[in-house]
Amino acid sequence: MATKAQTAALPGDTTVTTAGGSFPAIVLFAGWLVPGAGHLLLGKWVRGTLLMLAIITMFAIGVALQGKIYLPNTGEPLDMLGFVGDLGAGLLYAVARLFGWGQAPVLIAVADYGTKFIVVAGLLNVVAAIDAHSIAIGRKRA
Amino acid sequence: MTISHFAAVLLFSLCVSVVFGITQRAEPKMMVRFGALCFVLFVGITIAASWGMWLIKH
Numbered sequence: 001m002a003t004k005a006q007t008a009a010l011p012g013d014t015t016v017t018t019a020g021g022s023f024p025a026i027v028l029f030a031g032w033l034v035p036g037a038g039h040l041l042l043g044k045w046v047r048g049t050l051l052m053l054a055i056i057t058m059f060a061i062g063v064a065l066q067g068k069i070y071l072p073n074t075g076e077p078l079d080m081l082g083f084v085g086d087l088g089a090g091l092l093y094a095v096a097r098l099f100g101w102g103q104a105p106v107l108i109a110v111a112d113y114g115t116k117f118i119v120v121a122g123l124l125n126v127v128a129a130i131d132a133h134s135i136a137i138g139r140k141r142a
Numbered sequence: 143m144t145i146s147h148f149a150a151v152l153l154f155s156l157c158v159s160v161v162f163g164i165t166q167r168a169e170p171k172m173m174v175r176f177g178a179l180c181f182v183l184f185v186g187i188t189i190a191a192s193w194g195m196w197l198i199k200h
Contacts, residue, residue, distance in 0.1 A: 047164050054160040061153055064143040113150045120154070124161040131165040141168040
């Protein structure tokens with residue numbers, strides 16, 4: 001049975017979303033793949049744009065600070081957790097791997113900050129995607 | 143790129159507060175208030191902890 005998410009109240013948020021079928025799953029997946037895309041699909045333009053800016057900025061700062069991009073299967077439990085956090089960034093992680101960013105050894109304190117920026121950006125992206133999913137299924141008031 | 147520790151704190155707090163504000167509250171006014179609260183707490187607690195560490199050292 002379809003549930004109805006209510007109208008957005010932020011200026012610029014105009015769409016009423018009727019969620020049902022596979023749409024919430026698509027919103028969740030899109031939100032994970034591209035930061036803010038879940039909210040944009042729901043017509044929450046302001047929220048989606050702000051989320052996108054915040055998460056991409058955070059990830060970009062992390063890369064610029066020469067933070068580490070974790071790889072899978074390093075055998076270290078903390079590295080595996082870092083990988084899970086990084087993976088939350090969706091396409092940003094794929095782009096970082098593609099261009100070989102974040103592979104230099106972390107030697108200075110700000111580079112360690114960069115590593116944390118990247119991991120937290122991934123985790124925040126997961127939070128944002130789940131928030132979009134909650135709006136899509138009507139669990140959260142829009 | 144190099145950045146001061148305090149600038150890193152401000153940038154981190156700003157980005158995280160924006161996401162927390164939007165995702166943890168439903169009303170726009172409450173989003174702004176909660177985001178601002180998160181930002182103040184992030185920065186304030188960091189400064190307090192920094193002074194705490196300075197006091198321990200001295």
